Amino acid sequence: MNQDVQTNLNNEEFESDSPLPHQTFRNVKLAIAWLSFLAFFSVLNETVFNVALPDIAKQFGIMPAVANWVNTSFILSFSIGSAVYGKISERFGIKKLLVIGIVIYSGGSLLGLLAHTYLPAMIAARFIQGIGASAVPALIMVMIARFVGPTGRGKAFGVVGSLVALGEGIGPALGGFITQYVHWSLLFLIPIMTLIALPFLYKLLPNESLVSSGKIDRFGIILLSIGMVLFSLYTTHYHWSSLVLSVVILGWFAFHLKGSKNPFIEPVLFQNRKFVLGVLSGCILLGTTAGFLSMVPYMMKEVHHLSVGLIGSGILFPGTMGVILFGIIGGTLVDKWGNRFTLSIGLFMIVISFLVLSFLLDRSPWVTTAVLIFILGGLSFIKTVISNTVADSLEPENIGAGMGMLNFACFLSEGIGIAFVGGLLSQKLLHSPFMINLEKPVAYVYSNMLLVFIIVAITGGALYLLNYRRTQ
Numbered sequence: 361m362n363q364d365v366q367t368n369l370n371n372e373e374f375e376s377d378s379p380l381p382h383q384t385f386r387n388v389k390l391a392i393a394w395l396s397f398l399a400f401f402s403v404l405n406e407t408v409f410n411v412a413l414p415d416i417a418k419q420f421g422i423m424p425a426v427a428n429w430v431n432t433s434f435i436l437s438f439s440i441g442s443a444v445y446g447k448i449s450e451r452f453g454i455k456k457l458l459v460i461g462i463v464i465y466s467g468g469s470l471l472g473l474l475a476h477t478y479l480p481a482m483i484a485a486r487f488i489q490g491i492g493a494s495a496v497p498a499l500i501m502v503m504i505a506r507f508v509g510p511t512g513r514g515k516a517f518g519v520v521g522s523l524v525a526l527g528e529g530i531g532p533a534l535g536g537f538i539t540q541y542v543h544w545s546l547l548f549l550i551p552i553m554t555l556i557a558l559p560f561l562y563k564l565l566p567n568e569s570l571v572s573s574g575k576i577d578r579f580g581i582i583l584l585s586i587g588m589v590l591f592s593l594y595t596t597h598y599h600w601s602s603l604v605l606s607v608v609i610l611g612w613f614a615f616h617l618k619g620s621k622n623p624f625i626e627p628v629l630f631q632n633r634k635f636v637l638g639v640l641s642g643c644i645l646l647g648t649t650a651g652f653l654s655m656v657p658y659m660m661k662e663v664h665h666l667s668v669g670l671i672g673s674g675i676l677f678p679g680t681m682g683v684i685l686f687g688i689i690g691g692t693l694v695d696k697w698g699n700r701f702t703l704s705i706g707l708f709m710i711v712i713s714f715l716v717l718s719f720l721l722d723r724s725p726w727v728t729t730a731v732l733i734f735i736l737g738g739l740s741f742i743k744t745v746i747s748n749t750v751a752d753s754l755e756p757e758n759i760g761a762g763m764g765m766l767n768f769a770c771f772l773s774e775g776i777g778i779a780f781v782g783g784l785l786s787q788k789l790l791h792s793p794f795m796i797n798l799e800k801p802v803a804y805v806y807s808n809m810l811l812v813f814i815i816v817a818i819t820g821g822a823l824y825l826l827n828y829r830r831t832q
Contacts, residue, residue, distance in 0.1 A: 391564040394557050395458075395500040396520050400527040401554050402465070402493035405434070407531030409486075411657045411672045412544040420479050424658060428782030431654065432592055434486040434493075435775030440585050441494030442767030446502055447624065448576060450761070454499045455565040461495025462554050468492055469551040476545035489551065494767070497524065501763040505751045516691070524743070532657070536672015580624035583613040588772060595780040626761045634753035635762060637827045639769045642746035644820030647773030648813050649710065649739050651781040656728065658785060659806045664725040675725060679732030686737035690744040699745045700828055706741030707821035709734040711814055718810035722803035746770070749828070784809065 409416075409430050417427035445457055468488030475481035504516045538546055590606035593599065617623045629635055653676075660666045660675055693702040713731035720727045747766070754762040785805065798807055 391561060392500065392503060392516070392520070394560050394564065395496060395503070396523045398458075398462070398496040398554055398557055398561075399500055399520060400523045401551060402496040402527070403524045404527035404531040404534070405489060405493060405551055407431075407527070407653065408535040408547050408550060409434075409531075409544070410654055411532045411536040411668050411676070412539040412547065413654075414657055414661050415539055415544055415668060422479075423786040425779075425782045425786035428654060428778055429483055430486055432775045432779045432782075433483045434490040435650075435771055435778065436585075436588055436592060437487045437490030438494045439490075439768045439771035439773075439775060440581065440588070441491045442498040442771055443625065443765055443769075444581060445495045445498040446763050446765065446767060447761050449499060449502050451576075454503060455562060457495055458499055458561055458565070459558060461492045461499075462558055463492065465489055465492030465495075466552050466555055469548045472548035473545060476548065485548070493551070494771070497771075498763070498767045501747065501751075501767060502759065505754070505759045505763050530677065532653075533672040533677035536668045536670070536676070539672075540667055540669035575622050577620055577622050577624035580613060580616055580620060583609055583616060584624065587613055592776055592779045595776055595783050598783060625765060626758065629758065629762055629765055632753055632762075634828075635750060637823065638746055638749040638753060639766055641820050641824035641827075642742070642750075642766070643769050643773035644823065645707070645710075645742050645746075645817060646739075646770045647777035648816045648820065649735060649777075650774035651777030652714070652735070652810070652813055654778040655781050655785070655806065655809060656732075659721065659803075660725055660728065663722055663800060663803050663806065666725060675729050676732065678729050679736045686740040690741040693741070694744055694748050699749050700825055702741050703745040703821065703824055706738035706745070707817065709738030709741070711817055711821075713738070714810045714814045714817070718807045718814075721806055721810070722798050722800040745824075749824075781809065 413424070413427045413430060416422075416430060417424060420427075441461075445461065449457060468485050468491070471488060472482055472485030475485060500520060504520070534550070535544070535547055538544065587606050587610040590602045590609065594602040594606060617625060617627050656676065657668075657671050660671045666675065690702055690706070693705070713734045717727060717731045750762060750766045751759070798804060
């Protein structure tokens with residue numbers, strides 16, 4: 361168990377306005393610490409294949425647009441699962457769902473290991489992994505929103521967010537080491553470590569009363585899943601048939617929500633302006649940074665000809681060192697100075713880093729190493745702000761569905777961001793020179809992509825800052 365996490369959770373301000381009795385709250389704090397451990401591994405598995413994607417593409421003889429589906433398939437099911445677990449937590453309780461999720465996660469990992477030589481089966485295994493892994497971040501956010509009082513909520517989200525960001529950063533480093541010195545298929549073994557947390561969580565988590573007994577909107581889940589997969593296919597291959605079908609099915613899903621007695625996504629959430637704007641701005645910002653991180657391995661291989669191991673350990677890993685610190689600082693800044701101030705700092709760090717890298721990316725690979733520290737730090741700030749903003753906007757009876765919807769939307773945007781970048785790299789739409797100072801023609805596409813990231817990130821940040829200027 362991470363001692364820093366335990367220390368930061370042992371703080372009176374977490375308990376001062378919690379609705380739970382003293383002993384139960386102490387168990388919840390320990391459970392949050394174990395859930396943070398699980399969140400680290402679940403999100404690590406989101407990025408652990410990043411560095412291996414060029415090798416996977418080479419082994420199967422496929423383009424980046426197809427290879428990126430090794431990650432996109434995981435994130436799509438991860439995002440949909442986050443919404444499902446958040447929604448049904450009010451019916452089944454957190455404890456039972458966590459056990460089910462971890463078992464599915466491990467089963468998908470075993471399938472991937474055994475079927476790694478067959479690409480469709482491997483992508484299916486990643487999809488199953490995402491279904492199981494999504495239980496952890498969805499339910500930990502529900503726990504914090506439900507059991508931690510407003511005065512300590514920012515710090516709680518910051519502590520968890522720092523470990524999530526650490527997992528996102530260590531994933532490529534660990535993936536690069538295993539891919540270079542062993543084989544990328546062994547990356548499927550990592551999630552099985554999460555099984556050790558099961559007995560502790562089962563003991564610590566409180567037995568919750570049944571809150572909801574309604575039916576699960578299975579048809580709505582299926583419609584949304586198909587619609588999102590088709591849209592992701594469009595962002596990868598730019599086939600208009602995929603786009604048209606996705607619009608039709610998502611329109612059917614929206615019509616279904618209005619007539620369903622127990623809709624998968626509560627229509628009342630879309631009437632909450634603060635909630636909608638917080639989720640939308642978070643999607644834009646998180647999707648942008650996820651797309652950038654998926655691009656880095658391709659960029660380092662093509663521009664600087666680095667090995668997989670060096671990309672993971674030398675380029676991506678140093679950026680994770682300050683992530684825990686940034687996460688804790690971000691939570692403290694939110695509690696003391698507010699959401700707008702903290703998000704502004706995070707946005708500034710990301711945009712300036714993208715701009716510097718767009719000018720200098722072909723000069724030295726270590727420029728990327730340096731800017732990644734600030735990009736991941738800014739990402740930690742933004743995640744803490746978005747989580748806190750959305751939690752504050754929800755009524756108690758909508759916390760489970762609302763936080764699940766936040767997880768769904770943000771993880772989905774990350775998957776779409778990764779698919780979008782893979783499609784652009786494969787279609788070669790941005791290969792014309794724009795930055796005249798670049799010396800290597802192969803760097804043009806990556807420099808131009810960074811300028812696109814800047815525009816999108818500023819749009820997401822402006823959406824948040826302009827709409828929260830009176831209340832934050």
